[in-house]
Every structure is written in C-alpha cells, then in structure tokens.
Amino acid sequence: MRKGEETRTRILDIAEAAVLAKGFGATSIDELIAEAGITKSGFFYHFRDKNELAKALLERYIENDERIYDEIFGRAHDLADDPLQAFLLGLKLLSELLSDLPNGHPGCLVATMCTQERAFDREIQEINRQAALMWRRRFGAMFRDIMRHYRPREALDADQLADMVSTVLEGGIVLSKALKEPRSLPDQLLVFRTFVRLLFQPIAQA
Amino acid sequence: MRKGEETRTRILDIAEAAVLAKGFGATSIDELIAEAGITKSGFFYHFRDKNELAKALLERYIENDERIYDEIFGRAHDLADDPLQAFLLGLKLLSELLSDLPNGHPGCLVATMCTQERAFDREIQEINRQAALMWRRRFGAMFRDIMRHYRPREALDADQLADMVSTVLEGGIVLSKALKEPRSLPDQLLVFRTFVRLLFQPIAQA
DNA sequence: TGAAAACCGTACCGGCGGTACAGGAGCGGA
DNA sequence: TCCGCTCCTGTACCGCCGGTACGGTTTTCA
Known part of the structure; x- marks a missing residue:
C-alpha cells in the first residue's frame, strides 16, 4: 500500500x-x-530488527549509487565518442558533482558496513561484496574498451585499474572526513584522472 | 607502576x-x-570511560603506524640513494609487508573512527586529523624531494600526491574488506606505484 | 613495613534492542 | 454495509550494556 x-x-x-x-x-x-x-x-x-534496517539501507544506497554512475558515465559517453575521452570526462563530471556537495560526501555505507564487519550478518557482507564487484565490472569494461583503442604505457590489469576507481573514491571519502577537507575527495579523483590520462597517452614522436 | x-x-x-x-x-x-x-x-x-579507551587505542595505533613507515621508508632510503627509487622501493616493501599479513590488513582505526564521526568527541576527531596531516607531511616531503630531481610529466601538487598515498591505503583497506580479497590492498598499492613511476619517467628520446 | 597502586565485589541506574500481544483507525472491495 | 487487510498505537516487559559509587583487598615497590 x-x-x-x-x-x-x-x-x-x-x-x-x-x-x-x-x-x-x-x-x-x-x-x-x-x-x-x-x-x-x-x-x-x-x-524485523536493526539488521534488516541495515540491509534495506544498504540495498537502497547501492541502487542509488549505481543510478548516479549510470547517469554520469552515460552522459559522458554521449558527449564523447572516444572511450578514453568519455571515461576522463566521466571522472571530471563525477569530481564536479562531488565538489558541489555542500558539506562534502556524506560517507559510503559500503565502507561503514565493512569497517564494522562482524556487527552484521553474512547476507549484508555478501551484498557489500557484490556492490564492489559491480563497480569492478562497470569500470573494468570501460578500461577494456579503452585498451582496445589505446596501448597503455605500462601493462596494468583492467580489473585492477577498475578497482582503483573504487579505491580512490572510498579512500578519498575517508581522507576527506579525517582531514575535514571536503575538497580532498574531488581533488584525489582528479589526480587519478591525470594518472589515467598519462597511462594512455600516446608516445610523443618528434 | x-x-x-x-x-x-x-x-x-x-x-x-x-x-x-x-x-x-x-x-x-x-x-x-x-x-x-x-x-x-x-x-x-x-x-575513565569508553571514549578514553578509544583515544588511547587511536593514539597507540597511530604511533605504531608511524613507526612502521619510519622503518620501511628509512630502509628504502638506505638502499637507494635516488629519492624516486627510494620512494618506489618503499612502496614495494610496504606492499610486500601488506601481502604477508595472513588474514589481510586488520583495518585502519583512523578510518573506523571517522566513519563513526559523531560517536566520538572532538578531541578524537582532532587526533584523527593530525594523523592524516602527518601522512601528508611525510609523503609530501618525499614528493618534493623527488621533484627536485625529476620533472613530472604532469603538473601535480606534492601534497595532493602525498594524500594519494593515504587515499590508496585507506581505500585499498575498504575494498579488500568489502571484496574479501586480501590481495587487493597490496595490488592497489603497486598500481599506484606504477603511476608514480610513469609520472616521473623521463621523456624517452629516440 | 607502609603507603600507594592495582585491582575486586556488589549494588544500582538509565538507555537501548527486542519481544509479546491486544487493539484500533482507515480504506478498498464484495 | 461490513469484512478484511494494511498500518500502525499502547503497554508491559526482558536482558545487555555503559556508567557510577564505594568499600574492601591484594600486590608492589621504595
């Protein structure tokens, strides 16, 4: 009802x-x-209990998270044909979105729930794991697409690069909160963006 | 006594x-x-109360953390004269140390305490902030030293690069826990290491 | 040996997660 | 119109937990 x-x-x-x-x-x-x-x-x-609240909270959070990524990187792919340019644009759009949050990023529920692992049941831990795997699949596909067009200067695994996106986001949130500097998160994302651009930059000739 | x-x-x-x-x-x-x-x-x-336990816990944790960094990067600087090589070696040593933890990294107290911000008083939040600033100073000095010898391919702020070390460590811990893959953390550190190497790689000439 | 340090025992408080269960308001359909 | 379902309210109760209070006891070192 x-x-x-x-x-x-x-x-x-x-x-x-x-x-x-x-x-x-x-x-x-x-x-x-x-x-x-x-x-x-x-x-x-x-x-039923507090644990079920946690589960509902987490599921809703992840769903919303996915929607945001769909939107941002979807828009980026509409604006740029090239997969590398689209990804770099997506990172920039994401960074801008994170900058615009007035009080900084409120925090990631996935992170809070896995820093308190055993306080929750296995079901929640599994949801958490699936969320991280979804991120890996999402960004991994983008990197594989990029690698079909660009030769990376260093041999790096697409999945590990994909995990790096999650790492920088989660780590950036933690650092922003610890430092009480909301700018850190979007800034770190831009530093990562520079690294990606560098990685796929064609070798300059002449 | x-x-x-x-x-x-x-x-x-x-x-x-x-x-x-x-x-x-x-x-x-x-x-x-x-x-x-x-x-x-x-x-x-x-x-006196649980909060004081948290404070003691955090202070001891940070102290130990600093000691480990002192040791690892101290050893790296003994083994390599060049600041860039020393830093890259330090990252590798750190990655190896993290690989050798049997059940993966146990978690960072700084992260757990700032994902539960308001559960603690301002004193603890300030200790947390100071810890993150110490990391920034430590790695920032290393990057500044490197930049005196190497010209980075992209203009990046030394402090933001320093923060990237903390970001990758904290994010890697979160991701490792979420994925239940202890290897993720040391792997992510190595990916970052590759980025740093790439950043300071001299332009190849013929 | 004596004082300080490092506890133990007991009793108590309020808050919180959770259970149990009875009941009721509103609303949509037969 | 009244049945039944959803969506709650109210009351009473339980055990765990953080924390307080305080008197007593053992251990340790100077």
Missing part, C-alpha cells in the same frame, strides 16, 4: 543520514522513531 | 582486535574484561 511505503522511506531517509553521521551502532531506534513521528511498534512493523 | 601498564596494554590489545573486527559500538566492555580476565572495576580504573 501507499502509506506504508511512504513511512518506510521516511525511516530509511532518517536512518541513512544518522548512520552516515554517527555510525550504525550509535544510531538508536528510539531516535529514529522520534524523528519519524511513529512508535516503536510502528518501526518493528516495517523492519 | 609496571603491572598496571601490562594490564592496560592487554586491554588495548584485545580492544584493538575487537574494534577492528566489529566496530567500536559493537565492542562491549563486558566482553573485553572477560577476555582480559579482570573485572569492570578494573577496567574503569584504567579508563
């Missing part, structure tokens, strides 16, 4: 913000229901 | 492992004292 979905979404919205700000353990159900204006029974009507 | 220090260290050892495995919130004091073989009173004799 409509009403139920709306309440459930509201709980997820509130929970996501709280979890990214304070961590999962420090986010209490009492706090969520107070902000959502429902009772404890209402909460447990929607989620 | 001596005995007190030993008990305190034992608590920290147990806590560190538990926090890295389950997160700070999911680590209970009851659990720690059971494993340490002491009582609750004993715990609170050593630490």
Whole structure:
C-alpha cells in the first residue's frame, strides 16, 4: 500500500543520514522513531530488527549509487565518442558533482558496513561484496574498451585499474572526513584522472 | 607502576582486535574484561570511560603506524640513494609487508573512527586529523624531494600526491574488506606505484 | 613495613534492542 | 454495509550494556 511505503522511506531517509553521521551502532531506534513521528511498534512493523534496517539501507544506497554512475558515465559517453575521452570526462563530471556537495560526501555505507564487519550478518557482507564487484565490472569494461583503442604505457590489469576507481573514491571519502577537507575527495579523483590520462597517452614522436 | 601498564596494554590489545573486527559500538566492555580476565572495576580504573579507551587505542595505533613507515621508508632510503627509487622501493616493501599479513590488513582505526564521526568527541576527531596531516607531511616531503630531481610529466601538487598515498591505503583497506580479497590492498598499492613511476619517467628520446 | 597502586565485589541506574500481544483507525472491495 | 487487510498505537516487559559509587583487598615497590 501507499502509506506504508511512504513511512518506510521516511525511516530509511532518517536512518541513512544518522548512520552516515554517527555510525550504525550509535544510531538508536528510539531516535529514529522520534524523528519519524511513529512508535516503536510502528518501526518493528516495517523492519524485523536493526539488521534488516541495515540491509534495506544498504540495498537502497547501492541502487542509488549505481543510478548516479549510470547517469554520469552515460552522459559522458554521449558527449564523447572516444572511450578514453568519455571515461576522463566521466571522472571530471563525477569530481564536479562531488565538489558541489555542500558539506562534502556524506560517507559510503559500503565502507561503514565493512569497517564494522562482524556487527552484521553474512547476507549484508555478501551484498557489500557484490556492490564492489559491480563497480569492478562497470569500470573494468570501460578500461577494456579503452585498451582496445589505446596501448597503455605500462601493462596494468583492467580489473585492477577498475578497482582503483573504487579505491580512490572510498579512500578519498575517508581522507576527506579525517582531514575535514571536503575538497580532498574531488581533488584525489582528479589526480587519478591525470594518472589515467598519462597511462594512455600516446608516445610523443618528434 | 609496571603491572598496571601490562594490564592496560592487554586491554588495548584485545580492544584493538575487537574494534577492528566489529566496530567500536559493537565492542562491549563486558566482553573485553572477560577476555582480559579482570573485572569492570578494573577496567574503569584504567579508563575513565569508553571514549578514553578509544583515544588511547587511536593514539597507540597511530604511533605504531608511524613507526612502521619510519622503518620501511628509512630502509628504502638506505638502499637507494635516488629519492624516486627510494620512494618506489618503499612502496614495494610496504606492499610486500601488506601481502604477508595472513588474514589481510586488520583495518585502519583512523578510518573506523571517522566513519563513526559523531560517536566520538572532538578531541578524537582532532587526533584523527593530525594523523592524516602527518601522512601528508611525510609523503609530501618525499614528493618534493623527488621533484627536485625529476620533472613530472604532469603538473601535480606534492601534497595532493602525498594524500594519494593515504587515499590508496585507506581505500585499498575498504575494498579488500568489502571484496574479501586480501590481495587487493597490496595490488592497489603497486598500481599506484606504477603511476608514480610513469609520472616521473623521463621523456624517452629516440 | 607502609603507603600507594592495582585491582575486586556488589549494588544500582538509565538507555537501548527486542519481544509479546491486544487493539484500533482507515480504506478498498464484495 | 461490513469484512478484511494494511498500518500502525499502547503497554508491559526482558536482558545487555555503559556508567557510577564505594568499600574492601591484594600486590608492589621504595
């Protein structure tokens, strides 16, 4: 029904913000229901327990994440025919999008859930793993496409390069938060972009 | 006194492992004292509250971290005169050290504490920030030294390059955990190493 | 040997995750 | 119109956990 979905979404919205700000353990159900204006029974009507909240939160987060990547790199591929140029443009668009977040990136749920591994069940760990594999497939395909047109100056594995995108994003988020410098994340992404450009730059002749 | 220090260290050892495995919130004091073989009173004799435990944990972790970097890059600088070769060697040594960890990297306390930001007080956030700044200073100095001898193929800021080391390490840890592939972290470090080598590679002439 | 350090034991508090269960408002369809 | 389903509310309760309070005891070192 409509009403139920709306309440459930509201709980997820509130929970996501709280979890990214304070961590999962420090986010209490009492706090969520107070902000959502429902009772404890209402909460447990929607989620069997806190772990199921985590699962729903994670699934929704990953789905949204994928949508953003689809959009950005889709647009990049529309604007540039060449796979390398499209990828470099995508990185730039992503960097700009991250710059425009007023308070910096709110944090990655995948990261928060795997820094607290054993606090969650195996199902969640598996969802997390699949998310990372999806990133690898996505960017791996792009690098393979690039490599069909450009010869890299150094022999690097497409999957490892793909993982580098995730690494820089996750690491950049951590560093931005630690340093309290929101610019670090988009900047790091641009540094990586320079590396990629360098890697596929044709050898200058004459 | 001596005995007190030993008990305190034992608590920290147990806590560190538990926090890295389950997160700070999911680590209970009851659990720690059971494993340490002491009582609750004993715990609170050593630490005023859980936050002070976190602080001690973080400080000890960072200290140890710095010591490892000192050792590895110190050794690299002993083995290679050239600053670039020394840095590249240091990255390789670090990658090898990370490969040799049987169950992969246990996790970075700096990362876990900043993905759970507001669960801790400002003092801890400041310690975290200082740690990230120390990394920047350390690697920034190395890159500046390298740049005095090599002209980079692309104009990149030494501090941003320094941050890239932290980014790759932190991101690699997250990715390794998410994928459950311990090799990812050392591999990512080697990919970064290739990028650095590429960046400072002299332009080939005929 | 004596004082300080390093605990132990016990009792208690409030918050939180979670359970159980009864009941009720609203709403759509037969 | 009333049945039944969704979507909750209200109340009571449980055990774990962080934390406090405080008196007593052992251990250690000067």
